[in-house]
Amino acid sequence: MKANQEIRDRIFMNRLRNWEVAEKLELSDSRFCVWLRTPLSKDRKHRVEKAIDELLAERKEG
Numbered sequence: 001m002k003a004n005q006e007i008r009d010r011i012f013m014n015r016l017r018n019w020e021v022a023e024k025l026e027l028s029d030s031r032f033c034v035w036l037r038t039p040l041s042k043d044r045k046h047r048v049e050k051a052i053d054e055l056l057a058e059r060k061e062g
Helices: 005-013 018-024 029-037 042-061
Strands: none
Touching: 005 042, 018 029, 018 042
16 A cells, blocks of 8 residues: 555545645645655645645635
């Protein structure tokens, strides 16, 4: 199992792209991919989950 599989699955199942999450986090897409390679700290995991939630909320509004 890859590191951060639950986050990877959530991005995939909601038809988001890594670059969209990275943009919301104000990161480059390559930096976000580096983040996903190793277990995230609690703070980073919270930031990523919040970004995903915000993207999903924007999708519902739009």
